[in-house]
Amino acid sequence: MTEFTKRAVQIIASIPPGRVMTYGQVAALAGSPRGARQVVRILHSLSKPYKLPWHRVINAKGKIGLPDRDAMTLQKMLLEGEGVAVSEAGEIDLERYRHQPNRF
């Protein structure tokens, strides 16, 4: 496991309920602005063992990237359960829910 992966895991795990982050944002904070795809891999392979809040990680368009309709519905359900509004199309208001670890 690379350092980047470890950092990404920490970052994802630190996203509080009711907040979301984009793949690119996580990647950037973990030290690799172009590592969004690796973040995706992390969610695929490590979300289970590390119990990561995968549902709080979405793409830059503010939408759920999941190809599976069922999984998307689950994610929508989980987020709404935390107070995040998700449209039927799986869209989220990033400006409103984006988690910003080092905001001043």
Added chain:
DNA sequence: ACCCTGACTTGGC
């Protein structure tokens, strides 16, 4: 080791 693929992002039309 090489090639393909992906829960991505950004820039241009």
Added chain:
DNA sequence: GGCCAAGCCAGGG
């Protein structure tokens, strides 16, 4: 604002 093309990085076959 939506669709297409190229860039990027790692894991898996």
